[in-house]
Amino acid sequence: MLKFTKINQENPGKIAPEKRVKSFNEIYAKYAAQKAEEQASRCSQCGVPFCQVHCPLHNNIPDWLKLTAEDRMEEAFEISSSTNNMPEICGRICPQDRLCEGNCVIEQSGHGTVTIGSIEKYITDTAWDNGWVKNIKPTEEKNYSVGIIGSGPAGLAAGEELRKKGYQITIYDRYDRPGGLLIYGIPNFKLEKDIVTRRTQRLKDSGIKFQLNCNIGTDITFAEINKKHQALLIATGVYKFREINLNQSNFNNVVPALDFLVASNKTGLKDKVDDFLNGRLNASGKNVIVIGGGDTAMDCVRTAVRQGAKSVKCLYRRDKTNMPGSQREVQNAIEEGVDFKWLTLPKKYSGNGSLNSVETVLMQLGEPDESGRRRPEPKEGTEQNLEADLVIEALGFEPEDLPKLFDNDNLTVTRWGTLKINYKNMMTSLDGVFAAGDIVRGASLVVWGIKDGRDAASNIHRYLENKFELSKDSQRNALNGK
Ligand SMILES: Cc1cc2nc3c(=O)[nH]c(=O)nc-3n(C[C@H](O)[C@H](O)[C@H](O)COP(=O)(O)OP(=O)(O)OC[C@H]3O[C@@H](n4cnc5c(N)ncnc54)[C@H](O)[C@@H]3O)c2cc1C
Numbered sequence: 399m400l401k402f403t404k405i406n407q408e409n410p411g412k413i414a415p416e417k418r419v420k421s422f423n424e425i426y427a428k429y430a431a432q433k434a435e436e437q438a439s440r441c442s443q444c445g446v447p448f449c450q451v452h453c454p455l456h457n458n459i460p461d462w463l464k465l466t467a468e469d470r471m472e473e474a475f476e477i478s479s480s481t482n483n484m485p486e487i488c489g490r491i492c493p494q495d496r497l498c499e500g501n502c503v504i505e506q507s508g509h510g511t512v513t514i515g516s517i518e519k520y521i522t523d524t525a526w527d528n529g530w531v532k533n534i535k536p537t538e539e540k541n542y543s544v545g546i547i548g549s550g551p552a553g554l555a556a557g558e559e560l561r562k563k564g565y566q567i568t569i570y571d572r573y574d575r576p577g578g579l580l581i582y583g584i585p586n587f588k589l590e591k592d593i594v595t596r597r598t599q600r601l602k603d604s605g606i607k608f609q610l611n612c613n614i615g616t617d618i619t620f621a622e623i624n625k626k627h628q629a630l631l632i633a634t635g636v637y638k639f640r641e642i643n644l645n646q647s648n649f650n651n652v653v654p655a656l657d658f659l660v661a662s663n664k665t666g667l668k669d670k671v672d673d674f675l676n677g678r679l680n681a682s683g684k685n686v687i688v689i690g691g692g693d694t695a696m697d698c699v700r701t702a703v704r705q706g707a708k709s710v711k712c713l714y715r716r717d718k719t720n721m722p723g724s725q726r727e728v729q730n731a732i733e734e735g736v737d738f739k740w741l742t743l744p745k746k747y748s749g750n751g752s753l754n755s756v757e758t759v760l761m762q763l764g765e766p767d768e769s770g771r772r773r774p775e776p777k778e779g780t781e782q783n784l785e786a787d788l789v790i791e792a793l794g795f796e797p798e799d800l801p802k803l804f805d806n807d808n809l810t811v812t813r814w815g816t817l818k819i820n821y822k823n824m825m826t827s828l829d830g831v832f833a834a835g836d837i838v839r840g841a842s843l844v845v846w847g848i849k850d851g852r853d854a855a856s857n858i859h860r861y862l863e864n865k866f867e868l869s870k871d872s873q874r875n876a877l878n879g880k
C-alpha cells in the first residue's frame with residue numbers, strides 16, 4: 399500500500415467522444431485485474447479515512463482497497479457488499495468528486511485521488527462474473543409481511559435487508575419493470591440496464607414478490623395494502639416536474655425531461671414507444687434546447703446527442719462553477735459536443751402551431767440570496783432568439799400530493815410536500831408506515847436512497863419485533879389469566 403508516490407492515478411479507459419456518441423453503451427471500460435490491484439495499492443490507509451466518513455454508506459473503503467491490492471477479491475467483495483446493496487451501481491454513478499474521492503487524503507496532497515468508484519465497480523463486477531453473488535437464503539422464514547411501495551434504490555435496499563431477516567416482502571410499483579430511476583431515469587451510457595436487471599432478478603429469485611403495473615392510490619387503495627401487511631414502507635421517489643410557465647401556447651414539442659428519458663430508456667429496452675416513434679420524444683435531426691443545469695439536464699443533452707440531434711444547446715441561468723450537476727458529467731457533455739449557454743435564461747417560447755424558437759436573455763450574478771448563492775439577474779438589452787425544434791425542460795422534481803393520492807389526510811407532509819418522518823425510527827405519522835429515499839429527502843442520490851432503505855429496514859424489523867413480542871406476551875398473560 400501507500401504506493402501513491404510511485405504509481406500515478408489512472409482511470410479506466412474512456413471511449414473517445416466521436417465513437418461513444420454513436421451508441422448508448424457505458425463510456426468507461428473495466429479495469430484489467432493488474433491495473434485494479436495497482437490503483438488500489440495507492441491508498442494511504444489513513445487512520446481516520448475521510449473517504450469513508452464522506453461516503454453516505456460509510457463503506458469500509460480502505461479495507462476493500464487493501465484486499466484488492468492483495469488480489470483477495472472474494473474477501474474484498476464480502477466487505478464491500480456488507481455495507482452496500484449495489485456497490486457496482488454506486489461505483490458507476492455516485493458523484494465521487496463530491497463524496498468519497500473528493501475527500502481522499504492523497505487528493506488533498508496533490509497526488510490525485512485513489513479511483514475508489516472504479517475499484518468498487520471492479521470488485522462487484524468481478525464477483526458477478528465469478529458467481530460469488532448468491533441469492534438470499536434466510537436462516538428462518540417469518541410469518542410477517544412487509545409491503546414496499548416503490549422499487550427504486552430505497553425500496554430495493556429495504557426489501558433485500560428485510561428478506562435477509564426472513565420477512566415476506568411484496569414490492570409494488572406503477573412501472574412495468576422494477577428499478578425506479580435506475581431503470582427508467584438514468585441513461586444506459588451511465589448505467590447499462592442489464593446491471594440493474596441482474597440485481598432485481600436476484601431479489602425475485604430470493605423470494606421477493608414484485609407486483610408491477612400497480613399504481614397505489616389508483617389500482618389498489620393505500621388502505622387495502624396497509625391492511626394486508628404488518629408494516630409498510632413508502633419509497634415512491636419524487637416525480638412532479640417543475641415547469642417554467644413559458645408554454646402558454648401548449649406547444650407539443652416542449653416536453654418534460656423524464657418523459658424524454660423514459661421514452662429513450664424504454665426504446666433501448668426494445669419496447670415500442672409511440673411518442674418516440676412519432677418523433678415527439680425523439681431528438682433525431684432536431685435543434686434541441688435543454689433547460690436546466692443538474693444531472694437530469696446532463697442526461698438529456700447527452701441522450702439527444704446520441705439520438706442524432708442536429709444541434710444540442712443547454713441553457714443555464716448561472717455560470718459553470720455554480721452548476722448543480724456533477725462536473726464529471728458536464729465535462730462528458732462538453733466533450734460530446736453540447737453547446738452550453740451559461741448565464742442564459744429562456745424568456746419566451748414562440749412558434750406557429752409548434753414551437754420554433756426560444757427568446758433568451760443573458761444574466762449576471764448579483765448579491766447572494768438566502769441560500770448564500772449569488773442571485774442571477776437579467777441584463778436588459780441582451781435578448782436573442784435561438785432556433786429550436788424540441789425543448790426539454792429539466793428543472794427538477796417535486797413530490798406528488800401523497801395524502802391526496804393515498805386518500806389519507808393523516809399522512810403528514812412537510813411544507814415541501816415530502817413525507818414527514820420521525821428521524822428516530824423513520825416512521826411517518828401513521829403507525830407501522832415508514833418512508834425512505836427521495837420522498838423524504840427530496841430529489842437526491844442513489845447512494846442516499848440505499849442508505850435510507852437500509853436504515854428503514856432496521857427500523858421496521860425493530861418495530862415488528864417489539865409489536866409481535868408484546869402481543870405474544872399479552873397472549874401469554876391472557877392464557878395465564880392476568
Ligand atoms: C435523470 C436522472 C438522473 C439521475 N442520475 C443520478 C446519478 O447519476 N447518480 C445518482 O446518485 N443519482 C442520480 N439521480 C437521482 C437518483 O436516481 C434518485 O435519487 C434515486 O433513484 C431515488 O431513489 P428512490 O428509491 O427514493 O426513488 P425512485 O428511484 O424514484 O423510485 C421510486 C419508485 O416508486 C414508484 N412509484 C411512485 N409512486 C408510486 C405509486 N403510487 N404506486 C406504485 N409505485 C410508485 C416509481 O414508479 C419508482 O419506480 C438521477 C435522477 C434522475 C431523474
Ligand code: SF4
Binds near residue numbers: 459488497518
Ligand atoms: S458508495 Fe459512492 S460515495 Fe460510497 S464509496 Fe462508493 S462511490 Fe464512493
